[in-house]
Amino acid sequence: MSKSGVLLNSFRQFSSKNVTPKVCVVGAGPAGFYATQQILKVKPEAKVDILEKLPVPFGLVRFGVAPDHPEVKNVINTFDKIAKDDRVQFLGNVDVGKDVKIEELKNLYHAIVLTYGAEYDRTLNIPGENLNNVIAARNFVGWYNGIPCDKNLKIDLSGEDAVILGQGNVAIDIARILLSSVDRLKTTDITSHALEQLAESKVKRVWLIGRRGPLQAAFTIAELREMLKLPNCKTFWRPNDFTGIKDIVANLARPRKRLTELMLKSLDEAPHDKRNFDKEFHPIFLRGPTEFIGTSNIEKVKFSVNELEGEDLLKQTAKATDKFEDFPCNLAVRSIGYKSKLIDPNIPFDVKSGKIINSDGKVEKGLYAAGWVATGPMGIIISTMNNAFKVGQIVSIELDLSEDKGGYLDLKNLLNERGINVVDYHGWEKIDHEERKRGKSVGKPREKIVEISEMLKIALN
């Protein structure tokens, strides 16, 4: 190495030693918090700023996880610790892509980690999808969980039959909420507007309809077991859906085996189950939606009768036959998955799969993606966590500290100049406090505030 090269090199080493690594995380859901945690672990001298579109943090832990599953939300205690770390700043009410551009963030930070989740829903693109009371799962969940834009969702629960298209855990959550007694829900943090409407609900039967068979069912066993034990509700299976399954169940790998065994057990026990029930849960397999039918309101959903094809039993795909079956209903909820949106034209994005183009979390130099926006809307918090840990580690290792960056102070100035009311973590704590207070007076852990303007008023006061 030439003398000047050595000099330059040692200069770089010297200078980068004094540069504080500054990382910007976009989206305050599980991926954002877990990535932050990992970055601080690998680079204890780093500073991490978490930008969040809403005035309130925690993403789908607040707005997705069902109100009757409060234990799942215990992860918030970990997130709370992370947010209160001196090296971390929470900047709520900052809509990245709109209030500040990715290019601008690139100038202010050594690395950016995009963890803005998957907030949009997939459509089926079949006729009748716009009929009244054909509702996206995302909006239904947002309605009972208090996502501000879903507070006025128009939903009619005056009919007895609800069809849910899709059989994932989100579909099960919705089925459970529709089939639960109000007594079971009224002590949760479900929104009061949803509780009021559910109290008047006439829904008696929920049809949970999937395109493939029991061996490909997407729900997991804990969620199914909960449905089977739901008070005042009985589960009905169609024996034909299980033809041949008994013979192969012994050869399946454990999780699939236990899930399938539980379905078979429930199928066998159903005739002897003498519990009282008013409500019915009907998982239906091998039916693919082809049309929503009705004049202005949904009246029935038309399904093709499907067959399975493919060698690998667990990965078989559905193929429509020329037969059809109709399911009359007064409400149809489409629960076939979420997808992400491009928030800034400078992010490489695959519109078809609805996620950011990345390789193991890396998008390009200094730009990374983790969680649902990177992996697609798959899996549970633990899978999001593992992904975010991995990406957080790569970010930390690859940090290029050859120049100093403006970070938090410069960003704060920029946002101030633009008139953005940034909600810091203390602001969120005020909202949190108010929500708990309102909840207490009605016997709930919290009463979520669903107006952004009201959140801001409390936080910025």
Next chain:
Amino acid sequence: MALRQKVMAFSRAMVPQTISKSALKAARSDQSALIFRRLLSTTNPQAQNKEVSVTFIRASGEKIEAKGKVGDSLLDVIVNNEIDLDGFGACEGTLTCSTCHLIFSKEDYDKLPEKPTDEELDMLDLAYDLTDTSRLGCQIILSEELNGLQVRVPATINDARS
């Protein structure tokens, strides 16, 4: 007094009936009872409880020795000893996450006094690197017989680095 007995004595005081072992087990699988018990076990300041030593072995082979008390869960041991395992115990022992997954030797697994409930097995089904001798750490309660126990912590991102 061992914590288990204490819980029993406490429950006896509350409910004037003898509580059989199976009833206690039933109560344990009830979540509120579980949380209550955890609260007791983590906040109980009394030190007379017998110490039990446990060794956690990371996927990298690194051994971490820790001490717990009779009545503590393995999750309590990790929390109380501030053992740095990323993401461990995310749901705080409420049987809704599987991040407290631990792997036992066949011998120890068979020796554990309480067999996993369906609910524990359901959560384990979602765990990474599931084995036939896997259990959830928040469901394993230390007894004197478990002194010297060695358990493996399945590979996490944490170990991949070292």
